[in-house]
Amino acid sequence: MASKTFVAPLIRQVTTRSYAQAATASKKEARVSSSILPSKTFVAALDNGSPVTRVTVAFRAGSRYEPATELGISHVLRSAAGLTTKNANSFILARKLAQIGATVSASGDREFVYYTLEASQDNLQPALELLNNVVSNQEFRPWELDDNLPRLKFDIAALSPQVRAVDLLHKAAYRRNLGNSLFISPKRIGKVSSESLQHFATANLALNRCAVVVVGESQDKANLVAQALQLSGSGAETQESSTYFGGELRKEMGGDLAHVALAVQGAPAGSPQALALAVAAKALGCGPVTKWGADNSPLAKAVGNIGPFAAAGFNVSYSDNGLFGVVLTVPKDEANCAVKAVAGVLRNPTLSGPAIQAGKNALKLQVLGEADEGTSLAESIAAQGFYTGSVKTPAEIASTIDQLSSNDIAQALSNAGKAKLSMGAAGNLAFVPYVDEL
Structure with missing residues (x-):
């Protein structure tokens, strides 16, 4: 039998329907602007009037940039987002984000790693401080990386056969760089050291390999977000070009x-x-x-x-x-x-x-x-x-x-x-x- 717990009361229905005309929704034209800062950081903003602001800090740190001896390290980097930083442990970060109703997620592909914040306009400033902490001050403590291994194993176990086939397709087509898998091999889980991860992050999470995008705010806010990042000014510049082999x-x-x-x-x-x-x-x-x-x-x-x-x-x-x-x-x-x-x-x-x-x-x-x-x-x-x-x-x-x-x-x-x-x-x-x- 269907529950009626969530059915709206009659008085609410009558009240709702008694309005002669709904208020006209305000519509703001979406305008995008972009610039490149002296640090070579690409900055863009799309001010679309959204009540929720999204801030993405992206880096050229995808799987194609993994050293041949450290395959899968990009996957570990994504999975380690939100662990203890220099200024706060993982519990404090999670607690503060929950208190202001914000979320931070990490995702990536073969070329880029994205750290994305979602927060309401009222709580944007404290949320940005937490995002900056997550992106700029990662420490990769060995015991926390060990505690994170079940998450990596789950990521692998949850892969659909179609995703596996596409992953194998890239390896067959390109062999190296773009051929590197998006996911760490099960045999390498637990083999990526804290020192290796810190070195990879230092080389790739740098201002000259960074893009900052704000959706729901102005270009000035995006510039301030980029300028507040506490990152190295210069990372690895070289990029091995990909070759299609088939x-x-x-x-x-x-x-x-x-x-x-x-x-x-x-x-x-x-x-x-x-x-x-x-x-x-x-x-x-x-x-x-x-x-x-x-x-x-x-x-x-x-x-x-x-x-x-x-x-x-x-x-x-x-x-x-x-x-x-x-x-x-x-x-x-x-x-x-x-x-x-x-x-x-x-x-x-x-x-x-x-x-x-x-x-x-x-x-x-x-x-x-x-x-x-x-x-x-x-x-x-x-x-x-x-x-x-x-x-x-x-x-x-x-x-x-x-x-x-x-x-x-x-x-x-x-x-x-x-x-x-x-x-x-x-x-x-x-x-x-x-x-x-x-």
């Missing part, structure tokens, strides 16, 4: 399903080709658009009627490279024909006009939808700053998507289709063909 890696995990990520070389972030491939990935299809509905995407039509399966196009772009491909989950007995069909789509990609328009609409929905997610928007702006040195609002990005022509997308697909295939596969791989058989 190849395959497979991880036999058993089960009834095969999870395969197939891709060709894409385009670097900030280039028109990258945006065109992002549209093409959406145009290929991302599964049914209605629950329990049929998948009528070009990708699903290419795979054919082989029983239950899932297939989605994807495009990832980095500072100097990219991947364009498909993630496929299919029953193990149907893997051979399904993988070959997907490989055929990537080698000879052709999209109709309606499919391209559908891809544009889907990508615009994603971009504009992320604008409502303050954390995602702040991290996206930070990545734009690193990649291009400038920032576009979600509305401007949507307008750029509309301006892409079918010829632009066809040309980008044609160039991508000439590249060597790469594959990462996990699950039951008994009937998954090898790359040289595609």
Whole structure:
């Protein structure tokens, strides 16, 4: 029987409905501004009138920058966010954040690590002091790193087979730097020392490798946040360029399903080709658009009627490279024909006009939808700053998507289709063909 505990009382319903007209909601035009400080820190602000302010401090400290002898250290760095600092232990940090209703989270990808604060306008200043403490004064005490090992083990255990396949795909495609895994190997859990972590943080969490983004406040506030950071002025300057090799890696995990990520070389972030491939990935299809509905995407039509399966196009772009491909989950007995069909789509990609328009609409929905997610928007702006040195609002990005022509997308697909295939596969791989058989 359904509980009525949370049903609104009748008097409240009557009172609510008695208003003749709702108050007009105030709407503030979102304006983005950016600059580069003398310390080489990129600073940007998007003042959209939000009552909640998001502040992201990002660094070029992703897995691609890990030394060959310290693979997985970026994952440990993300996981260690919020541990004891020079000025406060982890309990005090957590307690003070709870008292002012703020949160601090750490995330990352292959290029960047993000520390993001969410706080109300009224409590922004004390929250910024705590964020500065978390980012600038980390100590990585050995006993706390030991206590943090179960969290790392949980991160690994919680990975889906599709994520594992995409991770293997990067390793097969790039071997090093961009090929480094986002996650620490289970065999290396507990092997990263406090000294190694401190050295990695000192070399990469520096002002010249930093971007500060504030969503919901002014550019002046963003400048003050950046200037208050107590970080080294100069970190590592060199960056090894990535090379696309192509190849395959497979991880036999058993089960009834095969999870395969197939891709060709894409385009670097900030280039028109990258945006065109992002549209093409959406145009290929991302599964049914209605629950329990049929998948009528070009990708699903290419795979054919082989029983239950899932297939989605994807495009990832980095500072100097990219991947364009498909993630496929299919029953193990149907893997051979399904993988070959997907490989055929990537080698000879052709999209109709309606499919391209559908891809544009889907990508615009994603971009504009992320604008409502303050954390995602702040991290996206930070990545734009690193990649291009400038920032576009979600509305401007949507307008750029509309301006892409079918010829632009066809040309980008044609160039991508000439590249060597790469594959990462996990699950039951008994009937998954090898790359040289595609």
